[in-house]
Amino acid sequence: YNRWMILRPCFLVIDREQFGSISTRKLVIETAKFNVITAYSSVEALETLKKFPNVDGVVLDAGLRDLPCSELVVLLRQFRPEVPIVVVGNSERHPCAGSIKRLESFDPKQLLKILQQIEPEMSAKIDVRERELDEAENS
Numbered sequence: 001y002n003r004w005m006i007l008r009p010c011f012l013v014i015d016r017e018q019f020g021s022i023s024t025r026k027l028v029i030e031t032a033k034f035n036v037i038t039a040y041s042s043v044e045a046l047e048t049l050k051k052f053p054n055v056d057g058v059v060l061d062a063g064l065r066d067l068p069c070s071e072l073v074v075l076l077r078q079f080r081p082e083v084p085i086v087v088v089g090n091s092e093r094h095p096c097a098g099s100i101k102r103l104e105s106f107d108p109k110q111l112l113k114i115l116q117q118i119e120p121e122m123s124a125k126i127d128v129r130e131r132e133l134d135e136a137e138n139s
Contacts, residue, residue, distance in 0.1 A: 009056040009119040010035040014045040014072070016061050025059055025088070028108040034115065042067035042075075049079050057118045059111070062089025062096050069096030084118045086111070 015023040017040035026036045037052055039045035042064055049055070058076060062069045073085055073096060086101045088111065096102070101114045 057084040073098035
């Protein structure tokens with residue numbers, strides 16, 4: 001087994017689809033060298049979780065239009081009861097029970113901090129590898 005091999009955490013990002021762009025959350029999470037699978041509706045999220053059940057966590061936009069957030073969390077937990085779910089969105093406008101963490105607004109640094117806490121060992125290995133690559137490039 002290769003010492004450079006890092007099994008990167010993988011997150012399912014459930015985001016609202018926007019014309020002409022991909023998920024900003026996806027880009028932020030991938031910048032931290034995590035893997036991302038993206039779904040743009042509740043139905044797609046459920047089907048994606050069935051197809052890829054071993055994700056390390058879920059990042060959910062509380063403002064999805066096709067299903068209330070709390071209902072989607074219940075359905076996600078039917079497939080993976082223990083999966084960490086991070087909900088992003090205003091809790092007054094979009095109440096959502098059953099999540100492990102809540103971000104009231106999309107703060108990229110806060111989101112990454114929460115995701116790193118979900119997989120701290122893997123996150124630490126990624127950080128070490130990044131420093132090694134930086135040192136090798138600068139020497």
